Amino acid sequence: MAATNLLPQAPTFSKSLKYPLNPKSFSPFPNLLLRPSPKTLTLKAVLSQNPAKTLTPDAQAQKFQHCFRKSEDGFLYCEGLRVQDVMDQVEKRPFYLYSKPQITRNFEAYKEALEGLRSIIGYAIKANNNLKILEHLRELGCGAVLVSGNELRLALRAGFDPTRCIFNGNGKLLEDLVLAAQEGVFVNVDSEFDLDNIISAARIAGKKVNVLLRINPDVDPQVHPYVATGNKNSKFGIRNEKLQWFLDAVKAHPNELKLVGAHCHLGSTITKVDIFRDAAVLMVNYIDEIRAQGFEISYLNIGGGLGIDYYHAGAVLPTPRDLIDTVRELVLSRDLNLIIEPGRSLIANTCCLVNRVTGVKTNGTKNFVVIDGSMAELIRPSLYDAYQHIELVSPPPSDAQISTFDVVGPVCESADFLGKDRELPTPPRGAGLVVHDAGAYCMSMASTYNLKMRPPEYWVEDDGSMSKIRHGETFEDHVRYFEGL
Ligand SMILES: Cc1ncc(COP(=O)(O)O)c(C=O)c1O
Numbered sequence: 001m002a003a004t005n006l007l008p009q010a011p012t013f014s015k016s017l018k019y020p021l022n023p024k025s026f027s028p029f030p031n032l033l034l035r036p037s038p039k040t041l042t043l044k045a046v047l048s049q050n051p052a053k054t055l056t057p058d059a060q061a062q063k064f065q066h067c068f069r070k071s072e073d074g075f076l077y078c079e080g081l082r083v084q085d086v087m088d089q090v091e092k093r094p095f096y097l098y099s100k101p102q103i104t105r106n107f108e109a110y111k112e113a114l115e116g117l118r119s120i121i122g123y124a125i126k127a128n129n130n131l132k133i134l135e136h137l138r139e140l141g142c143g144a145v146l147v148s149g150n151e152l153r154l155a156l157r158a159g160f161d162p163t164r165c166i167f168n169g170n171g172k173l174l175e176d177l178v179l180a181a182q183e184g185v186f187v188n189v190d191s192e193f194d195l196d197n198i199i200s201a202a203r204i205a206g207k208k209v210n211v212l213l214r215i216n217p218d219v220d221p222q223v224h225p226y227v228a229t230g231n232k233n234s235k236f237g238i239r240n241e242k243l244q245w246f247l248d249a250v251k252a253h254p255n256e257l258k259l260v261g262a263h264c265h266l267g268s269t270i271t272k273v274d275i276f277r278d279a280a281v282l283m284v285n286y287i288d289e290i291r292a293q294g295f296e297i298s299y300l301n302i303g304g305g306l307g308i309d310y311y312h313a314g315a316v317l318p319t320p321r322d323l324i325d326t327v328r329e330l331v332l333s334r335d336l337n338l339i340i341e342p343g344r345s346l347i348a349n350t351c352c353l354v355n356r357v358t359g360v361k362t363n364g365t366k367n368f369v370v371i372d373g374s375m376a377e378l379i380r381p382s383l384y385d386a387y388q389h390i391e392l393v394s395p396p397p398s399d400a401q402i403s404t405f406d407v408v409g410p411v412c413e414s415a416d417f418l419g420k421d422r423e424l425p426t427p428p429r430g431a432g433l434v435v436h437d438a439g440a441y442c443m444s445m446a447s448t449y450n451l452k453m454r455p456p457e458y459w460v461e462d463d464g465s466m467s468k469i470r471h472g473e474t475f476e477d478h479v480r481y482f483e484g485l
């Protein structure tokens with residue numbers, strides 16, 4: 001399917017140009033320039049208008065209690081099952097172990113927080129694309145956020161209602177946009193060429209597409225630069241300078257496009273709700289400006305990004321209720337539907353990567369616990385220097401010496417570590433060791449580097465029994481890719 005260029009390209013600095021390109025027109029931002037506009041609101045101004053909200057730990061914090069608990073005699077449990085017993089029953093290789101009830105509790109926490117608002121919870125499938133988990137979230141009433149054609153196909157296979165799905169991304173392909181258009185999925189517009197493709201897709205599908213403009217509000221999410229997406233250096237979204245061009249372009253295509261909302265996504269692992277509040281203030285200002293031009297905007301999508309407590313050190317972090325409460329009045333005051341796109345905060349704390357200790361060694365300056373899991377199964381520590389809590393699943397021998405270890409895998413990279421400088425009792429060979437909070441961006445980012453095949457996944461069911469929810473990849477799977485070539 002070849003895309004024709006339906007739209008002229010917006011200039012980098014669109015101040016002096018209008019859609020369609022017309023050298024005579026001068027101000028593409030009549031409204032934005034004449035009134036206090038989002039552009040003139042610096043972050044500092046926003047903050048002073050909206051004094052920081054004090055975070056109150058609420059009853060929901062209880063709901064975020066960890067499904068993995070240590071018993072008094074030192075055994076780790078997942079809900080009612082001893083992780084050691086699970087290890088003894090399953091294949092001897094690293095595996096992911098989830099709690100289905102915790103997934104439900106996490107979802108319910110968002111649902112309860114959203115009471116009184118018209119809303120869609122769009123689960124960001126990129127965080128974890130296990131089909132069983134998707135089906136469970138869909139049954140609970142979740143929508144889905146997709147960033148590729150295959151994520152869209154998987155969401156449809158899992159039975160998600162397409163009208164509760166949002167297709168995001170800065171490089172969406174025409175054929176995938178056609179599917180999105182056919183299915184009636186919301187599509188977020190990221191760039192000029194993206195809009196061009198969306199218009200083509202609408203024509204091919206013979207369907208009008210409901211679009212949201214992904215606005216880059218330039219708010220610093222105060223996170224690792226690799227997971228910051230809503231600041232001015234980001235590859236994502238539309239900056240204020242180009243906004244009018246997009247509005248005019250949408251207006252020029254009434255048969256293909258219906259502009260229904262505005263979207264932003266600031267980044268991931270955000271642990272201060274005031275950051276979301278700042279962005280939401282900017283976003284509703286944009287929505288006011290856009291509505292003033294006659295568009296019927298009914299959705300504000302504030303993206304995902306809420307962080308979780310990776311450290312297990314007793315910190316009180318914002319809950320879904322804290323997040324929703326911080327934007328609630330803004331949403332109500334504009335009579336908007338709220339879309340949120342949580343990934344990590346729905347799924348991360350529901351799972352551990354369970355590993356076995358291969359052995360312990362020292363190189364004279366450092367001690368190492370070598371396990372069978374690695375950066376291939378769980379890359380976050382290597383990629384972002386991310387901390388994930390590590391502990392043994394069973395009590396160590398009574399004479400085990402406590403030392404400081406790097407917990408490493410067998411992969412031939414010095415970046416292959418799961419944890420650095422961790423104080424642990426010296427584990428015997430074969431001991432079980434878990435990496436916590438492994439439900440988000442772990443399995444979905446796993447690779448087969450060093451031919452470490454992707455691990456199997458299990459979950460503890462609501463009745464306390466255990467089921468396999470994904471087969472582990474095997475050597476035979478790898479060899480099969482070359483059959484018949
Ligand atoms: C557009 C978009 N929405 C939602 C998410 C989910 O973010 P998180 O897992 O931090 O909630 C992401 C990932 O950061 C994203 O890029």
Ligand SMILES: N[C@@H](CCCC[NH3+])C(=O)O
Pocket residue numbers: 126227229268269380440441
């Ligand atoms: N992969 C990142 C999150 C990226 C979010 C996607 N926009 C992580 O592991 O924390």
